[in-house]
Amino acid sequence: MAQQIADQRDVEFALFEQMEFEKLCEHEKFADFNKKMINMIISEARQLAIKEMLPTQEEGDSGCVFDNGVVKVPKSFHKVYELYKEGEWLAMSDDPDECGGGGMPHTLSLVANEFFIGGNVSFMLYNGLTHGAAKLVEHFGTEEQKRLFLKKMMSAEWAGTMLLTEPEAGSDVGALTTSATKNDDGTYSITGNKIFISGGEHDLTDNIIHPVLARIEGAPEGTRGISLFLVPKYRVNDDGSLGEFNDVVCTGIEEKMGLHGNATASLTLGSKGQCIGTLLGTENKGMSGMFVMMNEARQLVGQQGFCVATASYLHALNYARERVQGADIKAPEAGGVPIINHPDVKRQLLLMKSYIEGMRSLIYYSGTCSDTIAVSENAEEIEQTQKIIEILTPIIKGYITDKAWEVCSHGVQIYGGYGYTKEYPVEQLLRDSRILMIYEGTNGIQALDLLNRKMRMDGGKPFMDFLSRIQKTITEAKGVAGMEAFTELLTEVLTAFQDMVVILGQAGMSDKAMNVFAQATPLLEVTGDLSFGWMLLWRAMVATKALEKGAKKKDIDFYEGQVKTAEFFFNTVLPVALGKINAINRLNGAAVDISDASFGGK
């Protein structure tokens, strides 16, 4: 039977064979999670996703309804929300004591979420936001704030959001004007308007807890004067019961291209002077507080991209196997064949496959980094690994969502005219995927983060560590027969990449410094290409070793597919990556030098 949402065999391959996840779980912290338990959890998540979430996806596309401050989510979301809550999935990888969580390894939660998000990305965004908000309470909350909010959020009884954006403060968060005035009892009165709040208002839960960025009266301008507040929709009494409405009014929801199942709300805080919040963390340190959660939030968006892309691939693959159209080029007289037999369709499918498998591996790799940190007692290892996660974050957020958009577009293309209609899910997946390149920091911001912060942090040492991990895989693959062409080409790309890093570094200190900024996006792109080359070489190596050992028929097909996927990616994407590196090295300044008037349009 055709797989749905994600290819289970590939999930297992990436998790157990490539990442050797079982080894990681040998640590006593994860002693409960043996292979049997892991598989059971994945299977349960998969069942819930396929049986309950996936069927809500299409209805979700019809959107939320806003009426006089109230937002109703698509009807079918309520049942699946209850099931998700009952399954205690939200806090599956959180601390059992403090959060009431399941304590499972982060990587395993990524796998479960892969099925959930692939089942319905709009629905799961409510939960992703709740989790992010709860983590803020866990990290920065007082005992009192934790007592009142933490477990109720982690159990999904209450939802959470993130109130950053304002009409004049999008990418430039520091421009925000929402204000906080300290009251005598230590609480703050909040006043302001927030927009583009995913899950900002809905009827899934009795209460919604909003972490809000605001400026305390008299605080410095810009990001240095921003504080973080916890602002519930309904105030919470000391016994945990709901109190009065907290003057957080939803004034409307956006009409969007997609992601219709998730309400994007405009919220007005304190228009009647009755919006009360409590400080979360330290005064004027709101931005650095947010940054602590940024990696999780941004990686979640990257995963959303991966999930819609992998779903689109499986739909397109299945369609290509069933849709008969045109004869085989090699046997034109034999009549129509399924379109998967046509070279250009196969090329598109293999391109999609190589991207989604690169995505899966890179996301799991980042997950194992988190788990390594969780079990390590070596401070140096912890710090190094943390830095790797920070380097991976803009790649996972930016590159993966860029490629997800491409993959989803190929998904539509393979369906031909049918792909443009609402009859098949690939159409919705493409629309849903477009926001991912924008929210949680546009992909342009991700590129600047990579260029200007991640590549340069600690004098470039962590970035060199990142590149040396790629080198390590190459070295390992050199010992495996059949990998020669791959290791040679990846070495060529890695060497060219390293030379480029030097060129960029030198130019950054020269009069061409501005030109370097114009290379941020191309840089992110080649870093992504290189990272996927790394992951696909690793996959091909593991598969080749498995083939050498001898494998079952079905596994032989799978492993051979791994080698073919790498072969395709290395021969079609990597030579182009070299071209991109050459383009970056030219450090051309046309995009910086051109005058406003020369753009025309006036």
Next chain:
Amino acid sequence: MAQQIADQRDVEFALFEQMEFEKLCEHEKFADFNKKMINMIISEARQLAIKEMLPTQEEGDSGCVFDNGVVKVPKSFHKVYELYKEGEWLAMSDDPDECGGGGMPHTLSLVANEFFIGGNVSFMLYNGLTHGAAKLVEHFGTEEQKRLFLKKMMSAEWAGTMLLTEPEAGSDVGALTTSATKNDDGTYSITGNKIFISGGEHDLTDNIIHPVLARIEGAPEGTRGISLFLVPKYRVNDDGSLGEFNDVVCTGIEEKMGLHGNATASLTLGSKGQCIGTLLGTENKGMSGMFVMMNEARQLVGQQGFCVATASYLHALNYARERVQGADIKAPEAGGVPIINHPDVKRQLLLMKSYIEGMRSLIYYSGTCSDTIAVSENAEEIEQTQKIIEILTPIIKGYITDKAWEVCSHGVQIYGGYGYTKEYPVEQLLRDSRILMIYEGTNGIQALDLLNRKMRMDGGKPFMDFLSRIQKTITEAKGVAGMEAFTELLTEVLTAFQDMVVILGQAGMSDKAMNVFAQATPLLEVTGDLSFGWMLLWRAMVATKALEKGAKKKDIDFYEGQVKTAEFFFNTVLPVALGKINAINRLNGAAVDISDASFGGK
């Protein structure tokens, strides 16, 4: 004031300065069209587009209404249809005598259509189809068919369509099953089901004339047994008045991602045995008949891509000039600046600009080829030029619509979160643009057309002629100071491209022939990159010459913009094109060799 739809200065530049359109119009056939007249026509078209068509675009997005066989177009379409009809725009470049047309040069009609299509692509698709259908009548119709249909279609009194696709016959037209049975009076009774018929049913006109591909009983299978019929929605009496309903029943319209203003109809012909058509052209020669019109239809789709892209660029440019967000990197303390000052935004805008200007020039160039044919009396020149148009067609259809999709996506990105909402037109333009890569032959089909037909026709001579035209521009540019870096790089790309053509040719006759098919899409892409490089070099050369001669302040900005655009494209896109050529030259067969099972998903 901000330009709308298309940048008028660039239209004039490409038309008069680059293509030297005035010279072409010196021919007596176009003697009526001096520069003053040309500008008047463009200005009139622009006014109609901006004042009347553009305001209908948003309402058009709300879609057509289907009810019991009747399709109602968006209300505002009716008024603008009347204005378009009154202006006699449909047949502006057609023969005055036979068609009642305006006899203007084809290139000029492209410019007028650029504004119209940019104003509302869904609306203009009705007219594009009518024109295509009318051309079929003009080319293949009997005197009787012409008398009854031609002028009524060319005047837009009646509409036209194109009935090719069936549920099981999309890219594979030869699989169609609609049948035609000859009646005693020489007419045919038509029976079958057609889908995805753009403008297949609507209330803009009293009658709709459908050219229909069908198979006469007993005709051969496949494309060799297909004939073309003229099937009106209402039969037409000998005096031209409307007769009975012709049993062409609309059974529904598609719900699509975009292009909502144009009804995509499913039509059932002859379910009551009452659908009568007349043969258009020769029995069993329907496909070659359709191919005669294919260049026009496919180039129209390319132009649609160009028009939505140029509209998206102007919106994004204007927004980037107005939207204040973030400080200048060079002066972080000076506060917020319009985002057009940020290098990554400028880079995106310049990428969009380089693509749309490449599109405009290539489309106008193809237009001037048509006009050259129209005025030439040299049979060899006519044939050569016709072949150039045939080579340009898959590039204009395939490459331009691929890039239009990219440009429209950048348009959304520049708006940030706002771009994802329906508040700004870039969102609709992106959705509208997605079908263009699919209809009139998917872009995969275009790539195969280029690889397998256009590159190889007449032993490759016309394709060499195409490349020699690029060489000619390079040679000319070599004599212009400041063009050295450009001519050098384009020479490098052209040489690499020529070597690649040889490699592909040889491989096509070897055991790697199948691998070549997997390179079709990458080939189309580099052919497009090369063509745009050609057009942008040409533009930069013309602009540089104009600067040398001395130009007005506003023109200086414009001309400098031309040089900067070429500089950007040459330094960022062309080095990547070289990487793509290297990838093609590897002729890797992974996409061909991989087994069905290795794709996974089962």
